[in-house]
Amino acid sequence: xxxxxxxxxxxxxxxxxxxxxxxxxxxxxxxxxxxxxxxxxxxxxxxxxxxxxxxxxxxxxxxxxxxxxxxxxxxxxxxxxxxxxxxxxxxxxxxxxxxxxxxxxxxxxxxxxxxxxxxxxxxxxxxxxxxxxxxxxxxxxxxxxxxxxxxxxxxxxxx
Amino acid sequence: xxxxxxxxxxxxxxxxxxxxxxxxxxxxxxxxxxxxxxxxxxxxxxxxxxxxxxxxxxxxxxxxxxxxxxxxxxxxxxxxxxxxxxxxxxxxxxxxxxxxxxxxxxxxxxxxxxxxxxxxxxxxxxxxxxxxxxxxxxxxxxxxxxxxxxxxxxxxxxxxxxxxxxxxxxxxxxxxxxxxxxxxxxxxxxxxxxxxxxxxxxxxxxxxxxxxxxxxxxxxxxxxxxxxxxxxxxxxxxxxxxxxxxxxxxxxxxxxxxxxxxxxxxxxxxxxxxxxxxxxxxxxxxxxxxxxxxxxxxxxxxxxxxxxxxxxxxxxxxxxxxxxxxxxxxxxxxxxxxxxxxxxxxxxxxxxxxxxxxxxxxxxxxxxxxxxxxxxxxxxxxxxxxxxxxxxxxxxxxxxxxxxxxxxxxxxxxxxxxxxxxxxxxxxxxxxxxxxxxxxxxxxxxxxxxxxxxxxxxxxxxxxxxxxxxxxxxxxxxxxxxxxxxxxxxxxxxxxxxxxxxxxxxxxxxxxxxxxxxxxxxxxxxxxxxxxx
Numbered sequence: 288x289x290x291x292x293x294x295x296x297x298x299x300x301x302x303x304x305x306x307x308x309x310x311x312x313x314x315x316x317x318x319x320x321x322x323x324x325x326x327x328x329x330x331x332x333x334x335x336x337x338x339x340x341x342x343x344x345x346x347x348x349x350x351x352x353x354x355x356x357x358x359x360x361x362x363x364x365x366x367x368x369x370x371x372x373x374x375x376x377x378x379x380x381x382x383x384x385x386x387x388x389x390x391x392x393x394x395x396x397x398x399x400x401x402x403x404x405x406x407x408x409x410x411x412x413x414x415x416x417x418x419x420x421x422x423x424x425x426x427x428x429x430x431x432x433x434x435x436x437x438x439x440x441x442x443x444x445x446x
Numbered sequence: 447x448x449x450x451x452x453x454x455x456x457x458x459x460x461x462x463x464x465x466x467x468x469x470x471x472x473x474x475x476x477x478x479x480x481x482x483x484x485x486x487x488x489x490x491x492x493x494x495x496x497x498x499x500x501x502x503x504x505x506x507x508x509x510x511x512x513x514x515x516x517x518x519x520x521x522x523x524x525x526x527x528x529x530x531x532x533x534x535x536x537x538x539x540x541x542x543x544x545x546x547x548x549x550x551x552x553x554x555x556x557x558x559x560x561x562x563x564x565x566x567x568x569x570x571x572x573x574x575x576x577x578x579x580x581x582x583x584x585x586x587x588x589x590x591x592x593x594x595x596x597x598x599x600x601x602x603x604x605x606x607x608x609x610x611x612x613x614x615x616x617x618x619x620x621x622x623x624x625x626x627x628x629x630x631x632x633x634x635x636x637x638x639x640x641x642x643x644x645x646x647x648x649x650x651x652x653x654x655x656x657x658x659x660x661x662x663x664x665x666x667x668x669x670x671x672x673x674x675x676x677x678x679x680x681x682x683x684x685x686x687x688x689x690x691x692x693x694x695x696x697x698x699x700x701x702x703x704x705x706x707x708x709x710x711x712x713x714x715x716x717x718x719x720x721x722x723x724x725x726x727x728x729x730x731x732x733x734x735x736x737x738x739x740x741x742x743x744x745x746x747x748x749x750x751x752x753x754x755x756x757x758x759x760x761x762x763x764x765x766x767x768x769x770x771x772x773x774x775x776x777x778x779x780x781x782x783x784x785x786x787x788x789x790x791x792x793x794x795x796x797x798x799x800x801x802x803x804x805x806x807x808x809x810x811x812x813x814x815x816x817x818x819x820x821x822x823x824x825x826x827x828x829x830x831x832x833x834x835x836x837x838x839x840x841x842x843x844x845x846x847x848x849x850x851x852x853x854x855x856x857x858x859x860x861x862x863x864x865x866x867x868x869x870x871x872x873x874x875x876x877x878x879x880x881x882x883x884x885x886x887x888x889x890x891x892x893x894x895x896x897x898x899x900x901x902x903x904x905x906x907x908x909x910x911x912x913x914x915x916x917x918x919x920x921x922x923x924x925x926x927x928x929x930x931x932x933x934x935x936x937x938x939x940x941x942x943x944x945x946x947x948x949x950x951x952x953x954x955x956x957x958x959x960x961x962x963x964x965x966x967x968x969x970x971x972x973x974x975x976x977x978x979x
Contacts, residue, residue: 294929294932296925296928296929298921298922298924298925300811300917300921301811301812301914301917302914304918304921304922304925306922306925308925308926308929309929310929310930310932313926313929313930315930316927316930320927320930321927322823322879323927323928323931324822324823324879326977327977329977338932339977340928340931340932341822341879341880342924342927342928343823343877343878343879344920344921344923344924344927345885345886345889345916345919345920345923346873346878346883346885346886346888346889347811347882347886347916347917347920347921347924348878348879348880348881348882348883349920349921349924351924351925351928353928353929353932383809383812383815384809384812384815384816384817385818385846386816386846409651410815410816410818410846413627413648413695413816414644414647414648415813415815
């Protein structure tokens with residue numbers, strides 16, 4: 288990406304942090320700055336001018352995606368036109384930990400409340416309960432009892 | 447008495463360590479210092495691990511799942527026989543407290559470094575430990591004395607009535623349990639059936655025994671435990687206590703010795719209670735008696751862990767004693783050392799303070815969910831008063847098959863404030879990458895006023911830990927740091943160059959794989975997770 292344009296930075300986490308920063312406007316690096324590591328870009332990232340970085344700040348291991356802000360805005364407009372559903376649409380629940388699905392408390396078509404227990408993933412011998420982030424109706428369930436899931440795998444959809 | 451003189455000889459010629467990670471290394475170190483040859487055992491993913499490299503000999507015992515490797519008593523005994531080991535050290539977890547394992551080891555003519563199989567049998571069942579403590583007049587937390595009838599759905603009413611009698615909040619605990627597994631807190635009677643079922647299921651998975659019982663939850667209590675050492679059929683001494691109140695999901699995160707704020711009389715009292723409990727079960731070698739310390743100043747016996755504890759190091763640092771050395775000599779039939787007896791005599795008057803911070807592969811912003819992955823950066827702290835008991839290194843892949851504990855950062859100083867300052871300094875030196883660890887939690891805890899004031903309680907984390915603002919502040923800084931690195935001062939040429947196209951299938955792949963095949967999906971996943979230089 289060009290060095291002087293404003294960047295859109297997405298720090299992933301339980302809730303993503305999205306900020307736009309102009310590198311030219313930033314103060315110089317502090318003396319004790321953590322090391323930034325760049326991931327090898329995927330072909331798609333290369334095509335879209337995005338790069339992924341990792342940096343550890345105060346013990347938090349943070350993955351930061353960077354792309355030119357102008358290009359991000361353009362891409363957003365395009366996808367907004369294509370997507371039929373608005374903000375009240377689907378919520379796709381993804382695995383926040385790698386592990387194995389051991390419990391499934393809901394079925395497709397079931398109406399759930401926010402905070403309701405949906406499924407459990409066993410990782411490192413502990414059962415971790417996944418609860419509904421909001422109210423809705425259970426759509427597709429991709430999680431299968433006994434099957435392993437990786438970080439970011441789709442578990443189920445709340446319509 | 448076997449073995450030879452302490453000053454000139456060694457307790458054993460060769461010892462097998464039936465464990466992995468940091469505790470295997472801890473035991474290997476003690477053996478080396480005593481001139482004992484070591485035999486490591488390992489599962490496939492651990493073949494290149496530090497504990498295997500540090501040992502004199504190593505034996506493969508199976509594939510990744512613990513049930514097919516580190517929990518295979520038969521293979522471990524076989525390995526000990528094949529390598530001519532005279533003793534087996536079980537570490538903690540895995541088979542360490544299984545009477546059947548200790549029995550099998552001893553039946554093979556090999557010394558088991560730990561309490562006798564008989565003691566393990568009576569202590570492994572927490573309920574029987576509760577019963578015998580109660581019979582001795584040692585105070586225990588109100589609760590049940592028999593396992594709950596969990597396999598009979600029709601008897602749930604009985605469980606509910608029993609719960610009412612004891613009073614909420616309650617803890618459902620596995621009688622074979624340890625490490626917080628098979629334990630659930632219940633505040634609302636409506637949650638009891640699910641909690642009982644989950645705890646029983648976890649207990650079956652973790653310990654092969656689904657027996658659970660109920661115990662009243664003592665609000666705001668502290669977890670205080672006493673380190674014990676015992677001679678074969680002889681004296682039992684207490685080497686001081688530890689406070690392990692800082693827990694999440696009933697698993698300890700931070701331990702310290704001594705327990706701050708206790709009077710000399712309170713220290714003596716809990717040491718005496720611990721020795722009393724240990725005597726009833728005929729304890730030999732090392733064990734720990736755990737107590738709940740209520741806000742009104744009462745001690746309630748919880749359980750005895752008949753093994754070396756994860757947090758034994760803080761006692762070592764305060765008592766100036768090597769507990770694994772002691773274990774090895776005791777297992778060889780020697781009496782308690784003069785050094786151990788002196789440490790026991792001084793146990794109520796500690797002159798140092800030590801902390802242990804558990805550095806685990808867990809995300810403190812996601813309820814401490816375990817986070818396996820590739821450790822791309824790992825630089826350990828050092829310097830005065832710092833001890834790092836670690837089982838990992840840079841480039842190590844943290845497996846989802848085992849406990850997420852990576853390392854224990856221990857510090858010792860003249861008093862508690864100095865030890866806190868030292869711990870913070872050491873945390874600053876500890877550099878990590880690739881895998882989220884508990885470090886941010888420790889940084890927060892060590893600056894928390896309640897912790898600095900030693901106002902400790904087991905529910906502290908549940909009440910006070912709010913990671914979102916801390917993580918967000920770090921995320922904002924991360925965005926700036928990255929913008930700067932990708933900005934005007936960092937031309938793209940300074941960033942690592944793209945590697946050659948990723949080979950699908952990864953290492954060992956015979957060639958290209960067809961898109962759409964399961965291998966292809968796997969290759970994509972590998973590419974997604976192993977793209978960090």
